[in-house]
Amino acid sequence: MLGNILGVLFDGIAYGSLLFIIAVGLSVTxxxxxxxxxxxxxFAMLGGYVAVMAMTRAGIPFLAALPLAxxxxxxxxxxxxxxxxxxxxxxxxxxxxxxxxxxxxxSIAATTYFFGASQQPVALPAYLQGQLHLPGFDVGIYRLFLxxxxxxxxxxxxxxxxxxxxxxxxxxxxxxxxxxxxLGINVNRVFALTxxxxxxxxxxxxxxxxxxxxxxxxxxxxxxVYFLLVVAVGGSGTIKGALIAALIxxxxxxxxxxxxxxxxxxxxxxxxxxxxxxxxxxxxxKKT
Amino acid sequence: MSAISTSSAAAANARPxxxxxxxxxxxxxxxxxxxxxxxxxVAPDYRVLGSQVLIxxxxxxxxxxxxxxxxxxSLGHAAFFGLGAYAAALLAKHFxxxxxxxxxxxxxVSAAAxxxxxxxxxxxxxxxxxxVTLGIGLMLWEAxxxxxxxxxGVDGLSFTPGKLFGVWSFDLAGNTAYVYALVxxxxxxxxAKRLVDSPLGLSLRGIREGGKRMPAIGAPVVVRLxxxxxxxxxxxxxAGALLAQTTQFASIDTLGFPRSAELMIMLVLGGTGRLxxxxxxxxxxxxxxxxxxxxxxxxxxxWIGFFLVLIVLFAHGGILGGLAALRARFGRSGS
Numbered sequence: 001m002l003g004n005i006l007g008v009l010f011d012g013i014a015y016g017s018l019l020f021i022i023a024v025g026l027s028v029t030x031x032x033x034x035x036x037x038x039x040x041x042x043f044a045m046l047g048g049y050v051a052v053m054a055m056t057r058a059g060i061p062f063l064a065a066l067p068l069a070x071x072x073x074x075x076x077x078x079x080x081x082x083x084x085x086x087x088x089x090x091x092x093x094x095x096x097x098x099x100x101x102x103x104x105x106x107s108i109a110a111t112t113y114f115f116g117a118s119q120q121p122v123a124l125p126a127y128l129q130g131q132l133h134l135p136g137f138d139v140g141i142y143r144l145f146l147x148x149x150x151x152x153x154x155x156x157x158x159x160x161x162x163x164x165x166x167x168x169x170x171x172x173x174x175x176x177x178x179x180x181x182x183l184g185i186n187v188n189r190v191f192a193l194t195x196x197x198x199x200x201x202x203x204x205x206x207x208x209x210x211x212x213x214x215x216x217x218x219x220x221x222x223x224x225v226y227f228l229l230v231v232a233v234g235g236s237g238t239i240k241g242a243l244i245a246a247l248i249x250x251x252x253x254x255x256x257x258x259x260x261x262x263x264x265x266x267x268x269x270x271x272x273x274x275x276x277x278x279x280x281x282x283x284x285x286k287k288t
Numbered sequence: 289m290s291a292i293s294t295s296s297a298a299a300a301n302a303r304p305x306x307x308x309x310x311x312x313x314x315x316x317x318x319x320x321x322x323x324x325x326x327x328x329x330v331a332p333d334y335r336v337l338g339s340q341v342l343i344x345x346x347x348x349x350x351x352x353x354x355x356x357x358x359x360x361x362s363l364g365h366a367a368f369f370g371l372g373a374y375a376a377a378l379l380a381k382h383f384x385x386x387x388x389x390x391x392x393x394x395x396x397v398s399a400a401a402x403x404x405x406x407x408x409x410x411x412x413x414x415x416x417x418x419x420v421t422l423g424i425g426l427m428l429w430e431a432x433x434x435x436x437x438x439x440x441g442v443d444g445l446s447f448t449p450g451k452l453f454g455v456w457s458f459d460l461a462g463n464t465a466y467v468y469a470l471v472x473x474x475x476x477x478x479x480a481k482r483l484v485d486s487p488l489g490l491s492l493r494g495i496r497e498g499g500k501r502m503p504a505i506g507a508p509v510v511v512r513l514x515x516x517x518x519x520x521x522x523x524x525x526x527a528g529a530l531l532a533q534t535t536q537f538a539s540i541d542t543l544g545f546p547r548s549a550e551l552m553i554m555l556v557l558g559g560t561g562r563l564x565x566x567x568x569x570x571x572x573x574x575x576x577x578x579x580x581x582x583x584x585x586x587x588x589x590x591w592i593g594f595f596l597v598l599i600v601l602f603a604h605g606g607i608l609g610g611l612a613a614l615r616a617r618f619g620r621s622g623s
Contacts (some may be wrong), residue, residue, distance in 0.1 A: 036415065089602060093414040094361050098556055099600040101549050105593030113590075219547070225422060232419045263434060270425040273353060277408060280416050 016250020025198020047203025072201020235282025303566030359496030364425025370543030372525030394529030402521020477591025559606030
């Protein structure tokens with residue numbers, strides 16, 4: 001029984017880590033830049049497909065395909081940010097919602113057109129498969145790998161935002177774009193780079209998550225709620241908030257599906273409504 | 289001097305039509321309502337599609353009340369539509385098949401649900417509202433999916449509604465459905481038109497334009513928002529019941545997120561905050577959908593996304609908004 005609980009907890013944390021890595025970019029665009037980007041999952045899907053294609057068509061090994069997924073999503077992210085997204089930073093939320101739903105529909109249709117509607121398979125390398133037998137319960141090696149990757153990435157992100165010049169430029173631009181521009185910060189460039197970073201991380205997460213989340217053209221719509229949830233529950237733009245929110249959601253979702261499968265996704269939606277009522281600005285949100 | 293007087297005269301002429309609503313009917317509006325009546329006789333083969341267009345238009349109208357007038361962005365409005373559909377279906381299956389009683393019950397059920405949800409919706413900012421409406425929509429879908437002993441799950445719920453006034457039964461050609469839908473939609477439209485021209489409607493526009501200032505002139509913002517949300521949910525329930533009765537089927541799709549998203553697309557396509565935009569947008573969307581998805585459903589989804597992006601970037605205000613802008617620019621001599 002205890003091993004059971006630990007196993008669910010472990011799977012939940014691995015799942016939550018994945019949610020975090022995909023949603024952390026959204027936490028910046030939505031939470032800090034206040035842009036309701038429902039199409040964030042499309043970048044994750046792009047990364048997933050890039051990884052799958054690199055592995056199956058070009059024969060690139062899994063670990064080498066991950067950076068490719070990051071780079072492809074980041075590039076597409078920066079192009080879209082420069083050409084489309086940046087026009088709507090000041091627009092009403094409704095416009096942003098519609099615009100990004102439009103992007104989601106387009107990405108779903110285009111993906112179906114090129115790759116078909118079926119689930120994409122991923123062949124993990126042998127050293128990432130299998131179970132590690134600990135006293136009491138077993139852990140999947142791939143999930144352990146996921147948690148490890150995300151832990152490293154989180155520390156790196158924290159360092160990037162808190163300790164580097166770029167990080168302080170991001171924080172300054174987000175807090176007050178006008179004042180930041182007045183101090184000589186190229187706000188547009190900072191936003192574009194931030195957006196690219198967020199999209200790239202989503203792509204990386206999409207590639208890492210094929211084994212756990214699956215990958216088919218409806219991916220952006222299927223997981224949209226989860227990504228939004230991480231941001232809404234975590235609060236605006238704190239890495240810590242997003243991480244904790246993602247872990248809570250991951251654990252509850254896995255536990256809900258494991259212990260009470262008959263109510264399915266109900267647990268997570270109920271949790272979401274309760275959390276939003278209790279913390280309207282998120283767990284770590286600024287008080288307005 | 290003369291330049292100033294000319295420009296002020298131009299400004300007076302270019303005044304937006306509903307600066308202060310008078311509730312009068314314009315010739316164009318009457319002409320608009322003649323179209324569906326004429327279509328009944330001109331295009332008898334399209335009565336089934338026509339009734340669905342009317343019903344979807346009503347649904348879009350209910351979203352317009354909260355989105356276009358009160359400025360609440362809801363991603364889960366289909367929840368009330370589906371609730372109305374299931375209420376009508378279950379009532380007809382287990383109690384009485386009378387369609388009109390079904391409409392009233394569906395409206396009451398959806399309005400009650402809307403009233404409950406409104407307490408959550410008025411809290412928080414745009415993002416919280418978005419998430420709460422989305423979450424509630426998804427919860428209801430999941431509930432309908434899992435409670436298949438009541439709702440039939442993904443298979444839906446088919447039923448036979450009773451005869452309208454005990455005389456007309458719902459036929460396959462959609463004759464009864466078309467007239468029934470048209471009359472109900474028109475009656476609800478009259479109500480909505482009266483509503484948005486009332487002090488309530490005006491204060492909602494004030495809240496949309498500057499929610500922080502409205503309390504200063506004594507408008508109870510929270511109460512107003514809760515009222516309109518409840519009414520809009522009720523109207524969505526009527527639309528859902530209409531759809532269920534005319535198709536004799538309540539499907540789980542009526543609750544789904546795609547339905548909410550499409551609804552928003554229609555409304556924006558037609559133009560928000562002007563009631564007719566909802567009807568025009570729904571008509572164009574449904575007809576285009578009928579035509580394009582027959583060719584290829586995948587292309588259809590791509591193009592609708594594409595047009596959505598274009599509308600947001602370039603064609604603000606939708607079709608009616610664009611027409612109004614044209615009128616303001618060229619219509620001076622005409623009016």
